[in-house]
Amino acid sequence: MKACVWNCRGLGGPSTVSQLKEAWRFHLPDILCVCETKKKMAFVKTVCRNLKVGSNWHCVDPSGLSGGMLVCWKESIKVLQVISNSFCVEVECEYSIGLGSLWVVFVYASPDDQTRLGQWDFLVSAKQKWGDNWILGGDFNDIRCHEEKRGGNKRADSSFINFNNFISNMAMVEIPLVSGEFTWTNNRQKENFVEEKLDMFFGSSQWQLSYPTAKVFHNNLTSSDHCLLTLVAAPTTPKLKRRFAFDSRWLEKKDFRAQVERAWNLPVGATLMFQVHSRIRNCRIELLKWNRGGHEIQLQTRVAL
Numbered sequence: 343m344k345a346c347v348w349n350c351r352g353l354g355g356p357s358t359v360s361q362l363k364e365a366w367r368f369h370l371p372d373i374l375c376v377c378e379t380k381k382k383m384a385f386v387k388t389v390c391r392n393l394k395v396g397s398n399w400h401c402v403d404p405s406g407l408s409g410g411m412l413v414c415w416k417e418s419i420k421v422l423q424v425i426s427n428s429f430c431v432e433v434e435c436e437y438s439i440g441l442g443s444l445w446v447v448f449v450y451a452s453p454d455d456q457t458r459l460g461q462w463d464f465l466v467s468a469k470q471k472w473g474d475n476w477i478l479g480g481d482f483n484d485i486r487c488h489e490e491k492r493g494g495n496k497r498a499d500s501s502f503i504n505f506n507n508f509i510s511n512m513a514m515v516e517i518p519l520v521s522g523e524f525t526w527t528n529n530r531q532k533e534n535f536v537e538e539k540l541d542m543f544f545g546s547s548q549w550q551l552s553y554p555t556a557k558v559f560h561n562n563l564t565s566s567d568h569c570l571l572t573l574v575a576a577p578t579t580p581k582l583k584r585r586f587a588f589d590s591r592w593l594e595k596k597d598f599r600a601q602v603e604r605a606w607n608l609p610v611g612a613t614l615m616f617q618v619h620s621r622i623r624n625c626r627i628e629l630l631k632w633n634r635g636g637h638e639i640q641l642q643t644r645v646a647l
Contacts, residue, residue, distance in 0.1 A: 343553075343575050346371040347448055349481040349526075349541065349568035352380040353412075358565040359389055365563065366393050369572050372416050375431065375448035377481050379410035386412055400424045402431060411450055429461055432468065444549075445472040449480035455504070458483065462508040469512060474548035478514060481541050481568065492524065494536035514544040517573060519558045525569045543573045551619075552577055592629070601632045 346369055350358050353376070366374060379386060379401070386401045393399075395414040398421070404410030405428055413431045415421060420436040422443060433446045449465070452458045469476065484505040485491055509516075519525075525541035528534070543558050550556070556575035563570055592598050605628035606621050 343573075344369065344371045345446060345477070345479065345543070345573040346374040346570060347377065347479045347481075347541065347543070348375070348563070348570040349377040349450065349566060350563075351378055351566045351568065353385065353389060354381060355565045359392060361563045361565050362389070363392055365561070365570055366414075371572065372419050373433065373435070373446055374414055375480065376412040377410075377448070377450035378404075378408070379412050380404050380407060381410060390414060400426065400431060400433075402426050402428065409450065411448065413448060427464075430465065430468075432472075434472075442475060443473070445476035447472070447476060447478045449478065449482065451481060451483040453483050459504055462504065462511075466508070466511045472546075474546055475552070477517070477543060477545045477549055477573070478512070479541075479543035479571065479573065483540055485538055485540065490524075490539040492537050493534075494528075509544070512544070514546055515550050517543040517545050517550075517556045517558050517575075519560060519571075521559045522569070525560055525571065527567055529567055541568055541571050543571060588629075589633075592633070597632075601628055604628065 346365065348362070348365070350362065353359060353362075362376065381389075382403050383401055386399075389412070390399045393414060396417065398417060398419075399412065399414035401413075402409070402411040409428060411426070411429075411431055413424070413433060415433070415435070422434040422436060424434075425432040429450050429452065431448045433448075434443050435446060436443055447465075447468075449461070451461055465478070482505070485497075486502055486506050486509070488496065491497065519539070519542070524537040524539050526539075527537040530536070541560075545553070545556065553575040556573065559572045559574065560569035561572070602625055605625040608621075608624045
């Protein structure tokens with residue numbers, strides 16, 4: 343699958359629609375979200391005609407002169423429902439027949455700290471209906487640590503707490519950005535230059551297990567100070583392999599315990615259940631390597647895991 347998100351800073355810019363049209367044709371996303379459109383439905387209809395998406399779109403009108411969102415998708419994507427409010431569009435779709443539904447959720451978070459706190463609370467509650475299979479992307483208007491900002495005044499460590507707590511409460515994992523470090527710049531010069539990583543894609547632990555090689559790429563579009571992000575994900579093809587079997591006689595080997603402890607303590611991330619799953623997998627892999635490296639026994643008594 344391929345999904346794009348872009349804070350265009352207003353669809354009324356002189357080159358914004360043409361760059362959006364070019365990005366739609368070049369990247370060929372299954373679904374695309376444009377944040378901060380600053381335009382009402384009548385104007386957005388014209389944009390969608392230019393994109394040739396037919397009726398496969400949904401827009402959120404701006405509040406006054408700010409905000410507004412547009413989401414459009416390919417004809418091949420079966421959209422089951424769309425739920426939206428002033429800062430969020432939740433799309434339930436059937437991406438692959440037989441694999442159940444996938445929720446693709448886009449956000450344009452408020453630059454105001456207190457308003458953003460309420461938005462985080464809304465998303466934590468809303469995710470209860472998304473099930474285990476979902477992705478969340480957009481302009482979060484916040485960063486998690488000092489490394490996600492370059493230039494300008496240094497933020498207080500305490501300013502990162504709310505966003506990191508939100509990520510933890512969502513039990514979600516960032517899909518890695520592999521091109522560039524930052525997604526927004528203030529376009530100023532020399533000592534006034536600032537750039538930050540405000541735009542991201544996250545996925546649920548279950549989605550990450552299905553798409554472990556997913557990556558996010560960013561492209562600079564001159565009509566906005568935000569980069570366009572493109573999520574590219576392909577499901578892993580199941581490989582036929584022998585079932586892992588634990589040989590109880592391994593327990594008699596003096597270095598067995600050390601191998602298990604080393605594998606269990608390998609670095610893992612994400613939620614607690616994801617960590618447990620990863621640690622068990624690491625132990626299985628390391629024991630197989632250990633067994634092949636001179637400790638192999640003719641298996642007779644097995645305890646299947």
